[in-house]
Amino acid sequence: MAVIEIKNVAKRFGDYQALHDINMTIEDQEFMCLLGASGCGKSTLLRIIAGLETATSGEVWIGGRRIDNLSPKDRGISMVFQNYAVFPHLTVFENIGFGLRMQKLPNDEVKRRVERTAELMHIEQLLKRYSGELSGGQRQRVAVARALAMEPDVILMDEPLSNLDALLRMEMRAELKGVLAESKTTAIYVTHDQVEAMSMADRISVMHEGRIAQNATPVEVYRNPAEKFVAGFIGNPPMNFLDAKSAGSGNWTVAGQSFAGPAIDKAAIEFAIRPEDMAPAETGIAATARVVEPLGAHLLVTCDVGGTLFRAVLDSDLVVHPGDILTLAPQADRIRWFDPETTQALS
Amino acid sequence: MNPRILPYVLILPVTLFLCLFFLYPFVLVSQQAFSTGSGFTLDNFKDVMSHWKFPISLKNTLYLAAAVVPFQLALALLMATMVSKMKKGRDLVLYVWTIPLGISDLAAGIIWLAIFEQSGFLNSMMSGLGFIDRPMNLLSYQTPALVFLAIALAEIWRATAIMLVILVAGIGLIPKEYYEAAEVFGASPWKRFTRITLPLLRPSLSTALVLRVILAFEVFAVVQALGGTLFPVLMGETYKYQFELLDGGSAAAIALIILLISIAFTLLILRALRVPKGATI
Ligand SMILES: Nc1ncnc2c1ncn2[C@@H]1O[C@H](COP(=O)(O)OP(=O)(O)OP(=O)(O)O)[C@@H](O)[C@H]1O
Ligand SMILES: [Mg+2]
Numbered sequence: 106m107a108v109i110e111i112k113n114v115a116k117r118f119g120d121y122q123a124l125h126d127i128n129m130t131i132e133d134q135e136f137m138c139l140l141g142a143s144g145c146g147k148s149t150l151l152r153i154i155a156g157l158e159t160a161t162s163g164e165v166w167i168g169g170r171r172i173d174n175l176s177p178k179d180r181g182i183s184m185v186f187q188n189y190a191v192f193p194h195l196t197v198f199e200n201i202g203f204g205l206r207m208q209k210l211p212n213d214e215v216k217r218r219v220e221r222t223a224e225l226m227h228i229e230q231l232l233k234r235y236s237g238e239l240s241g242g243q244r245q246r247v248a249v250a251r252a253l254a255m256e257p258d259v260i261l262m263d264e265p266l267s268n269l270d271a272l273l274r275m276e277m278r279a280e281l282k283g284v285l286a287e288s289k290t291t292a293i294y295v296t297h298d299q300v301e302a303m304s305m306a307d308r309i310s311v312m313h314e315g316r317i318a319q320n321a322t323p324v325e326v327y328r329n330p331a332e333k334f335v336a337g338f339i340g341n342p343p344m345n346f347l348d349a350k351s352a353g354s355g356n357w358t359v360a361g362q363s364f365a366g367p368a369i370d371k372a373a374i375e376f377a378i379r380p381e382d383m384a385p386a387e388t389g390i391a392a393t394a395r396v397v398e399p400l401g402a403h404l405l406v407t408c409d410v411g412g413t414l415f416r417a418v419l420d421s422d423l424v425v426h427p428g429d430i431l432t433l434a435p436q437a438d439r440i441r442w443f444d445p446e447t448t449q450a451l452s
Numbered sequence: 453m454n455p456r457i458l459p460y461v462l463i464l465p466v467t468l469f470l471c472l473f474f475l476y477p478f479v480l481v482s483q484q485a486f487s488t489g490s491g492f493t494l495d496n497f498k499d500v501m502s503h504w505k506f507p508i509s510l511k512n513t514l515y516l517a518a519a520v521v522p523f524q525l526a527l528a529l530l531m532a533t534m535v536s537k538m539k540k541g542r543d544l545v546l547y548v549w550t551i552p553l554g555i556s557d558l559a560a561g562i563i564w565l566a567i568f569e570q571s572g573f574l575n576s577m578m579s580g581l582g583f584i585d586r587p588m589n590l591l592s593y594q595t596p597a598l599v600f601l602a603i604a605l606a607e608i609w610r611a612t613a614i615m616l617v618i619l620v621a622g623i624g625l626i627p628k629e630y631y632e633a634a635e636v637f638g639a640s641p642w643k644r645f646t647r648i649t650l651p652l653l654r655p656s657l658s659t660a661l662v663l664r665v666i667l668a669f670e671v672f673a674v675v676q677a678l679g680g681t682l683f684p685v686l687m688g689e690t691y692k693y694q695f696e697l698l699d700g701g702s703a704a705a706i707a708l709i710i711l712l713i714s715i716a717f718t719l720l721i722l723r724a725l726r727v728p729k730g731a732t733i
Contacts, residue, residue, distance in 0.1 A: 183637065
């Protein structure tokens with residue numbers, strides 16, 4: 106059982122607060138993605154869990170054991186480093202077997218495990234090479250294989266697939282997920298690629314400026330963003346936002362149209378809708394098309410609603426020209442509302 | 453300019469310099485060593501090698517190197533690791549440790565003579581503390597072990613820093629991610645040193661060792677100051693042939709023998725510490 110609990114973890118680098126009071130629990134065998142923009146503190150959090158960085162305050166527990174005062178090797182973790190850290194003086198075989206050798210496993214066991222993980226990562230033909238003779242993507246797979254060979258309770262991965270080409274990445278994504286599920290490993294997977302996070306994760310933690318903005322299932326994060334940041338970060342293209350003026354008793358005026366929304370006492374809030382949750386209709390938001398991009402299955406139309414950028418993903422059968430005025434009706438159950446001051450979702 | 457010739461043009465000045473000041477004198481010395489006035493001969497070599505002092509000085513030189521260099525290597529590695537781990541005051545410590553580097557070897561020999569001689573610090577300290585009744589002659593023919601020890605100490609004091617600076621620079625070049633990875637994968641501090649630091653330090657180690665070993669075979673002034681005629685070494689013999697016996701041919705022959713030993717050890721070190729083919733360090 107390897108439940109990871111992170112309790113009130115904060116990290117300061119001098120004057121810079123890299124992490125603010127992080128709390129989260131990763132269940133046993135769960136696959137958790139840490140998703141966030143560059144510099145938001147993903148690696149820092151991962152390194153604190155690994156023991157390579159000391160938290161300024163807070164606790165880390167793994168499997169019911171407080172581990173933040175233990176050395177990395179006693180934490181039952183293994184890790185894939187963002188910059189691979191594949192040892193240049195060892196062959197791929199010895200790199201993958203490094204941790205096993207440190208555990209003083211017998212030679213044939215090392216050989217068996219190295220060969221098996223190498224096969225999983227499709228690098229069995231590279232075992233005799235040195236890191237200098239590998240491509241970035243191959244090196245990355247060696248780093249993943251090295252972590253997997255340890256058969257750890259917890260595996261921490263810092264953007265392990267970032268250097269693979271799109272096709273290989275898709276393949277590895279599925280395989281990695283399968284391998285981890287089979288080995289019953291609890292995984293924390295850092296990425297800034299939302300497609301990767303969406304497709305692999307049991308749960309996503311969206312990080313923003315050293316805080317967890319939302320921690321929920323991929324669908325939940327997509328459908329019900331807890332913060333405006335999440336709404337704008339997840340989804341490609343991201344959610345649209347429009348100003349909403351109070352029309353009394355839970356009704357709000359958005360671009361001249363009236364919508365039923367949260368019954369709260371505020372003069373103005375924000376209306377949000379995903380680009381694909383709209384369709385042309387008789388009545389709706391009037392949007393002037395500016396750029397029309399046919400994407401095959403869909404038509405991405407970038408519009409202008411009263412000076413605000415507004416995107417719609419429409420059926421590709423539609424014929425739209427720049428300058429056309431579209432009347433777009435949002436799907437009522439997909440409309441979300443945000444408080445402009447706290448940026449939190451309203452319901 | 454043709455890119456194929458360019459590198460050669462660029463190294464031309466230094467090549468000329470080396471030819472003029474190293475290769476040419478080397479040829480002259482070789483000529484001198486292989487001739488006694490008339491044609492090619494090995495007489496000089498036969499002469500110097502059959503002299504009763506030759507085996508002693510060869511043995512002394514090798515023993516001294518064997519005693520001093522491994523100890524210096526270990527000490528320099530320890531010091532370099534310590535310096536590299538320091539956050540504050542690193543530069544200051546490094547400067548202090550490298551001070552002996554700025555002192556000429558003769559001066560270093562004299563400093564240690566001032567400690568060990570009959571009226572030196574060691575004697576006055578020991579009699580001051582009441583260990584001995586009157587000052588003893590520590591560096592005499594009756595105490596060869598002490599003479600050896602004094603010379604070895606002076607050499608260690610004087611020339612460890614040259615290895616230290618090379619190793620500190622080398623350790624500084626090892627990315628810290630490798631240590632982090634090793635740590636996560638269960639390597640103890642000692643294992644990190646033997647499995648990461650040492651192998652990745654091979655290029656610096658071989659530079660430091662080659663440099664130090666060559667210097668060890670050329671040891672002269674320190675030995676002269678502390679041991680004088682009590683502890684003959686090869687370089688001392690060269691000096692004696694050249695300036696006391698005015699026998700340039702024999703001096704040149706010994707100089708070439710020293711060169712040969714140096715080359716042999718250099719090759720040995722380079723081979724022992726070579727990086728496996730394909731590994732990029
Ligand atoms: N050792 C350090 N000293 C000072 N600041 C640091 C240090 N390490 C990280 N930071 C800062 O902490 C913040 C978070 O860094 P971190 O490496 O965790 O980002 P990240 O989310 O992993 O980004 P990326 O996706 O680019 O890898 C950054 O602003 C970074 O500048
Ligand atoms: Mg990072």
